[in-house]
Amino acid sequence: MPSDPPSKPSHPRRVQVADPGWRLTHLGRLMGHALRRFDERVLALMTHSPRAPLALSHLAARGQVGAAIVHITRHLSLNGSRLSELALSAGMSKQAMGDLVDQCVAWGLVVRQVDERDARAKLIVFTPAGLDWLEAFRAAVQQAEAEFRQAVGEQVATVVALGLEAYAQDY
Numbered sequence: 001m002p003s004d005p006p007s008k009p010s011h012p013r014r015v016q017v018a019d020p021g022w023r024l025t026h027l028g029r030l031m032g033h034a035l036r037r038f039d040e041r042v043l044a045l046m047t048h049s050p051r052a053p054l055a056l057s058h059l060a061a062r063g064q065v066g067a068a069i070v071h072i073t074r075h076l077s078l079n080g081s082r083l084s085e086l087a088l089s090a091g092m093s094k095q096a097m098g099d100l101v102d103q104c105v106a107w108g109l110v111v112r113q114v115d116e117r118d119a120r121a122k123l124i125v126f127t128p129a130g131l132d133w134l135e136a137f138r139a140a141v142q143q144a145e146a147e148f149r150q151a152v153g154e155q156v157a158t159v160v161a162l163g164l165e166a167y168a169q170d171y
Helices: 027-047 054-061 069-075 083-090 094-106 128-152 154-168
Strands: 110-115 118-126
Touching (some): 027 069, 027 128, 069 083, 069 094, 069 128, 083 118
Antiparallel strands (some): 110 118
């Protein structure tokens, strides 16, 4: 009995999209690009900040302080946070946040302390150098925001800020 001839290899179905440009210009992609640009600018400003600890400024200048460090800077409570709280606030896994905290401990930005509410738990808290970093971050964010306002105009910047605030409110 002869066998069936081999079937032709299947090719992926080609989809016709009316406007493929949407993939490059949708709101999520634009916000992602804007956030990366903003964070990169903040870190660049921090490399020259007299408020930032010198060793960290040098690391940032050599590109060894990534935007991920911003997660600690943005989300760590001034009174300290548990790892799980910090990870949840930053939208990261506990493991990824733990690795980031380890890096920040090595740089002297934070320390782990016993949580007085539960001796089994640890709090991550800023060190004095970490508080200096936080102040440098505040100043860099203010300057980056001012540059954004200058680039797009005061009215557009206000509308963007109000829109993003309203959109993120329930998140």
